[in-house]
Amino acid sequence: MPAKNWPILLLLTVVTLPLLIMCGYSVIDAFTDTAPGSLVPTRFTLEHFRFLWEPVAEARGSIWVATANTFVFATTSALVVTMVSLTAGYALSRLNFPARGFFLAGLIVLHAFPTITLIIAIFLILQMLGLYDTLIGVIVVKTALELPLGIWIMKGFYDTVPWEIEMAGVQDGASRATVWWYLVLPQVQPGLMALILFSFLSGWSEYILPQVLAPGSDARVLSTYLSSLILDDTKADFNLFKAVGLFYATPVVVIYLLFQKHLMNIYGGGTKG
Amino acid sequence: MQLDLINFTKRFGDTTVIENMSLSVHSGEMIALLGPSGCGKSTTLFAICGIHRIDEGQLMFGGKDVAHLPSQARNVGVVFQNYALYPHMTVAENIVFPLKVQKMNRTDREAMVRKYAELVRIDALLDRRPAQLSGGQQQRVALARALVRQPDFLLLDEPLANLDAKLRLEMRSEIRRLQQETGLTAILVTHDQVEAMSMCDRIALMNGGRIVQYDTPTAMYERPETAFVAGFLGNPPISFLSGSGLGLSEAQVAQYGVRPESFGPQFGSTLSGRVTFVETQGREDLFDVRLTTGEILRSIQPAGSGIRLADTVNWGVAHDKLLRFDQNGQRI
Numbered sequence: 001m002p003a004k005n006w007p008i009l010l011l012l013t014v015v016t017l018p019l020l021i022m023c024g025y026s027v028i029d030a031f032t033d034t035a036p037g038s039l040v041p042t043r044f045t046l047e048h049f050r051f052l053w054e055p056v057a058e059a060r061g062s063i064w065v066a067t068a069n070t071f072v073f074a075t076t077s078a079l080v081v082t083m084v085s086l087t088a089g090y091a092l093s094r095l096n097f098p099a100r101g102f103f104l105a106g107l108i109v110l111h112a113f114p115t116i117t118l119i120i121a122i123f124l125i126l127q128m129l130g131l132y133d134t135l136i137g138v139i140v141v142k143t144a145l146e147l148p149l150g151i152w153i154m155k156g157f158y159d160t161v162p163w164e165i166e167m168a169g170v171q172d173g174a175s176r177a178t179v180w181w182y183l184v185l186p187q188v189q190p191g192l193m194a195l196i197l198f199s200f201l202s203g204w205s206e207y208i209l210p211q212v213l214a215p216g217s218d219a220r221v222l223s224t225y226l227s228s229l230i231l232d233d234t235k236a237d238f239n240l241f242k243a244v245g246l247f248y249a250t251p252v253v254v255i256y257l258l259f260q261k262h263l264m265n266i267y268g269g270g271t272k273g
Numbered sequence: 274m275q276l277d278l279i280n281f282t283k284r285f286g287d288t289t290v291i292e293n294m295s296l297s298v299h300s301g302e303m304i305a306l307l308g309p310s311g312c313g314k315s316t317t318l319f320a321i322c323g324i325h326r327i328d329e330g331q332l333m334f335g336g337k338d339v340a341h342l343p344s345q346a347r348n349v350g351v352v353f354q355n356y357a358l359y360p361h362m363t364v365a366e367n368i369v370f371p372l373k374v375q376k377m378n379r380t381d382r383e384a385m386v387r388k389y390a391e392l393v394r395i396d397a398l399l400d401r402r403p404a405q406l407s408g409g410q411q412q413r414v415a416l417a418r419a420l421v422r423q424p425d426f427l428l429l430d431e432p433l434a435n436l437d438a439k440l441r442l443e444m445r446s447e448i449r450r451l452q453q454e455t456g457l458t459a460i461l462v463t464h465d466q467v468e469a470m471s472m473c474d475r476i477a478l479m480n481g482g483r484i485v486q487y488d489t490p491t492a493m494y495e496r497p498e499t500a501f502v503a504g505f506l507g508n509p510p511i512s513f514l515s516g517s518g519l520g521l522s523e524a525q526v527a528q529y530g531v532r533p534e535s536f537g538p539q540f541g542s543t544l545s546g547r548v549t550f551v552e553t554q555g556r557e558d559l560f561d562v563r564l565t566t567g568e569i570l571r572s573i574q575p576a577g578s579g580i581r582l583a584d585t586v587n588w589g590v591a592h593d594k595l596l597r598f599d600q601n602g603q604r605i
Binding site: 162164165167168169170171172173174175178182183186187189 | 348351
């Protein structure tokens with residue numbers, strides 16, 4: 001590394017340091033006792049992870065139920081978002097159907113729309129449908145709100161697939177569906193992986209929708225579990241809070257580490273311009 | 274198989290791209306659709322393979338009208354300009370794809386892939402992916418994939434446009450060899466007259482959505498029906514000039530066409546001019562000669578004539594090779 005880079009490195013270090021300290025202390029404090037206001041840990045302990053094996057009074061419920069709920073919530077909405085985006089994005093990119101321009105414009109508007117302003121209306125609709133305070137209700141809402149972005153991303157990926165590849169497939173005697181499945185989908189696989197990952201993580205970290213639309217303990221997810229730890233208590237246990245936070249964040253980190261490779265794996269094309 | 278396109282019309286929105294065009298290709302023949310950009314040659318090709326709908330007219334494959342059949346039901350092999358190989362598949366998977374679609378059994382499939390890979394000489398590359406191949410090799414894969422399903426027709430859309438000059442020469446004879454070995458009826462779309470003349474039995478020269486002449490390369494070169502045809506074919510190109518420049522005056526003749534090989538010292542010394550441009554091509558030299566009337570004639574001569582820029586020359590034209598055109602550009 002050239003020596004003259006040190007001013008940049010110094011600047012970056014100074015800017016990054018607060019973040020690093022925060023991350024570092026959420027790990028350190030989760031495994032140790034530290035007096036509030038102090039930065040020096042006193043002893044190593046796993047006591048703050050007691051929520052894993054015994055119910056914590058403040059949380060009113062098991063972390064495992066919340067984890068399962070979060071997993072079902074994030075997975076289902078990610079799968080539905082991905083499947084709908086895969087087909088809708090293809091249609092918008094390739095097929096000439098009535099009101100295509102309207103749908104495209106609608107996507108962009110919805111994408112830029114502050115959807116949280118709809119929360120009252122959504123609340124009323126869910127109540128009418130009897131889906132208020134259920135996991136399904138939150139999944140439906142979350143999926144619907146994620147769709148515009150997902151469809152838009154997939155349309156962008158489909159747009160990069162050369163038209164000739166599809167035409168070649170059709171000439172080779174394959175139906176449009178076969179062409180889509182065997183020839184086009186593999187080309188947009190990087191986008192597909194990115195979208196699954198993105199919508200799963202988005203579901204995993206969603207807080208407002210479950211908080212407002214499913215406040216009961218049956219449909220509790222990890223974010224609302226975490227918030228109930230501090231909301232319900234006057235005497236905050238910061239170490240417990242950080243331990244739960246660490247537990248909540250670990251899958252995200254793991255997923256990033258696992259899928260990074262897939263995201264980088266972009267195919268070299270056979271089409272030379 | 275015989276191909277007949279009868280009174281074919283194609284419109285995009287309100288624009289008529291091709292109007293009332295008819296074209297017949299005999300069985301086993303290779304023809305070129307030649308013409309400048311935007312003349313409708315690719316549109317015609319895509320109409321034949323079914324990518325574009327035929328608005329009016331008939332398309333007969335061996336006497337059967339297929340104009341309303343989808344691409345999948347037409348059994349036409351197409352090689353696209355950019356090859357359109359499937360980038361996520363190996364060479365072998367690319368070639369076998371049409372057979373998989375037909376649900377041919379595995380042993381037959383593999384035998385066919387081997388046979389056609391050998392035919393186009395890529396049998397050593399079957400496990401590679403398209404991105405690992407050179408342009409010429411990708412072209413060969415595209416050819417194998419088009420041929421493996423034993424199509425009734427082979428359509429080639431500017432197949433050599435993306436290759437460098439040396440490969441282009443090689444693939445030119447290679448494609449012709451494959452076409453002759455398989456006995457396929459083939460249509461080549463190109464804007465390069467050299468490709469069309471060297472590869473094809475007949476050339477359909479198109480301009481503005483119409484076929485202006487459909488003939489063998491030799492006939493078209495020697496007996497062009499219009500000044501456009503004469504100007505389009507031939508490299509270096511033909512020169513056009515008025516009668517006064519040549520010292521000729523004939524009724525109805527608006528312009529004369531003189532091919533570069535029909536002007537030079539071997540045809541007498543009736544025309545005087547100054548050399549304004551010399552291009553050395555190795556075996557031959559190309560000269561531009563400005564006549565006293567100000568008109569320019571091109572001449573191609575064997576190298577070593579010693580004639581240099583700004584020299585004055587007295588050369589003649591071969592009168593029996595003169596092409597005469599009337600005011601509408603029709604040859605007389």
